[in-house]
Amino acid sequence: MGTYLEGKSIVVTGAGRGIGRAVALACAAEGASVVVADYGVGMAGEEPTSEVADAAVKEIEAAGGTAVAVADTVTTMEGGERIVRTAIEQFGRLDGVVCVAGILKERMLFNMSEDEWDSVVETHLKGTFTLFRHASAAMRRQQSGSLIGFTSGAFSGSVAQANYSAAKGGIVSLVRSAALGLHRYGVTANCIAPIARTRMSANVPQELAEMGDAEDVAPIVVYLLSDRARHITGQIYTAVGGKIAVWNQPREVRAMYKDGRWTPEEIEARLGSTVGQEEMPFLAELEARRAAAASGEKPNA
């Protein structure tokens, strides 16, 4: 057993499977007491069972760690509150919340149903809010804590996952807002954009150019939860295999001005040569993939 997170009380949602499970095991292996929160649902959020969270807790205990299971959904305020309360009641405090729970329902935007939109946004975005909301109140009182959201490279756009992409973009903005709003209380908020072999990534139609294991994602999460990372907030880190990368912060890159209001004609005449537009690298990749698919190859992402 390590001591990197000794004495800490950490909540991990989606901790029964995939990346969440790896994060929960790694936190416990570093001495944290862990709330394993997992609704135990199928890929699309169906058929909940408490067996999934219970199994991860048994694994942690078998390895000599401390954990408690909560087989609740993150999609309700009550669920989020119960998960947070469990950490405080069982372990006396709350040092970190890692929101990993997620589902996937792929569909082209023009075919997407209201339920496909709502359920995905509810699980990822609201499911991060319900935890952050209750955790941040406790952390504010405590004057310390780490909030970690799970986004995806897909937050910058996705062909057949407008629901997922929008939810993941929302998580980035939620994390940034948490970082700003809680800075004065000693609470940090960061995002992980992982890629790892799990049942979720196995379901994505393209072959992913970068790949790794769920266990490769855990160390950066453990670091961000530790006392050594109190100075890091408002960041997005990609974690895949042996690669860790930081994303840029959104900002304006070019501007044009006039005294007073622009007309559409003036914009037409000036925009291209001044402000222009920023490259959308994914569009070029998409064209390459389409060409590869047309020639019968399995496309890369």
Ligand SMILES: NC(=O)c1ccc[n+]([C@@H]2O[C@H](COP(=O)([O-])OP(=O)(O)OC[C@H]3O[C@@H](n4cnc5c(N)ncnc54)[C@H](O)[C@@H]3O)[C@@H](O)[C@H]2O)c1
């Ligand atoms: N695997 C990848 O390559 C990849 C890439 C980008 C982003 N992500 C993100 O990482 C996270 C983990 O993904 P994964 O691949 O480990 O997925 P996974 O399907 O293996 O695990 C997700 C877990 O979340 C749980 N869950 C789903 N809905 C829930 C709810 N309402 N309440 C509580 N628990 C719920 C499920 O029961 C499951 O155990 C997700 O947020 C996913 O979007 C994964």
